[in-house]
Amino acid sequence: MSTDFDFDRIARAWLADGPTELSGRVLDAVADDIHVVRQRHALSAPRRFQLMTTSHRLAIAAALVVAVGAAGLLYLGGHGAPAGGPSPAPTPSASASASAAAASVSAAPSLGVGVHASGTIVFELHDPTANANNIWSIAPDGTGKRELVAKDSCCLSLSPDGANILYATQTGTLVPNIADLDGANASTYQPIGGPTGLLLGPSGGWSSRLAIAFEGWSDTDPSKTGIYLSVDNGGALVWGDLKRLTTRPGALHDIPLAFSHDGSRLLFLRAHDQGAAGTPGPFGDLYVIGVDGSGLRRLSPTSTGIYGSDWAPAASWSPDDRQVAFSAFADPNVDGTSAVYVADPTTGDVTALTGSVLWTTSARWSSDGMWIAFNHIGSGTPTHHDLFLIHPDGTGIRTLVRPAGVGVCCAQWSPDGSYLLVQGSPSDETQSRLYAVKADGSGVATITNDAGEYTSYVWSPQAQRTP
């Protein structure tokens, strides 16, 4: 055992190492940013105002009232009443705007052109000005973009029928919410049962039985860490009672990933770490468990692990729930060595579909069961991420798209299986856009031209409502 003295000295020596000088690039970027960012008005009166007399203040206040009223009348006279128009688009940074123009040439020239699919795409996009992930929706043809949630959000998923979204807002604390597909009728989850002081991230999404799986923990009580289920008790789309599914005391979490289609089982990540810098998220073992707590089984092979992230779901169920596809990395992961696997969730038998390649992510089973979509870094210089399809028996592998730049990642199938929704970038992942790739490889269309970080996205079969 280390003594306290040894530990303090070792910890201090370890912490003493690190960079000593902020780069000029950052200072320049800050100077550029503050030039366009307006300062917030002080809540307290400035000093010079405090020196005024009461009569001066009243006079200024009266003048302000008159001025605001006049401005309002002028506005209404010129524009009509501003009733229920679409929300403004996010404001990308200057560098993002420049990159957006480049992407429209290098990737797919036309917004949504050629996308013949129905439904609504809902996505989380990072707003660098507010440092928040806001939720937006857009039609597959690139029209009708609107902001649904103007708060920092995470863990976006769809209800089984695609008519509702589930997400958590992160303003101060984590608060789960359900809303209509257009963002209306948002309701906040108040746990019924379960321990107090619990934080709940709805990362496991929604089951066909209307249960919701939460990653649960407490910042002050590690004994509360585990997966919790909100079990519907009314047969309707409502919040239900909270019950605990797994127990994982400590700071390392169990993170729910996906329910089986019949809602009887849940895939989850049992994390080894909190998510190292430069990785998609926490790293750990893939497990399956029945929603009644039975049948706990590890699926990822020994000496491998998977990453948990909203944007690159590492595991998915086959349409008949008989198999699970996942991408796993060598553990410890030092160079991205990884492969796609298929596992039998009942027996635990695992088969590698691909040889060891680099940086494999996002194994997603198509709705007809014929294909598994995944990414890995392709050959060539510079390296970039390609999108592949492979049959569940390991045959028929083919490259679906090899775009310019750093490539594409993290495919989600459209509801009818004719497209794959991916994010891609001509420069780096912070300048990504969403693209729809034809599943037969015959084309790519740009869905969004807002360059940024797409932290999550889903494709609902339900059409957008007219605002």
Added chain:
Amino acid sequence: VHRALVELAQRGDEEAFADLTRAVGDGLLAIAYRILRDVNRAEDAVQQALVTAWRELPTLRDPDRFEAWLRRLLVHACYAEARRQRRWAVNVRLLPIHESASGDDAIATVADRDQLERGFRRLSPEQRAIFVFHHHLGLTLTEIADELGVPLGTVKSRLFYATSTLRAALDADARAVTSPSTERLA
């Protein structure tokens, strides 16, 4: 020295704010790096914190509290950065191991550093921040509670957990994960 610059910046003086960022930038990077363990991410967090500071600066009531207030903004920027750990466009980067300039280098061996890095990865951003503020900045628990705006009890529990985890990482590789006995792997 900073008070006059802070007051000028509060009134919208961009040059004064640029002078402030040059004066405090290195210190902010040092804190952010120690929480995030990644230079690029730390720089992103510093940039975000400074832009937020510029926007919110008129609401700062006491200019003498500027640096403490800025550290709080930085820690929140680090939380956001840590939770946005996402890298699909690059290979996993090895954690950097720097040569130490301190005389304690003989104590913190390469093996120790590796174990500390592993242990640190298991901590939440909140626990990391408390550990860095206490062991690197040398703040007392009361000072940390005041600066970060969290209850003293929370600071104590986070530091206890962080210390326990890192001690365990040093004493042995605590990463033994028990596999279910029913597992069958091909």
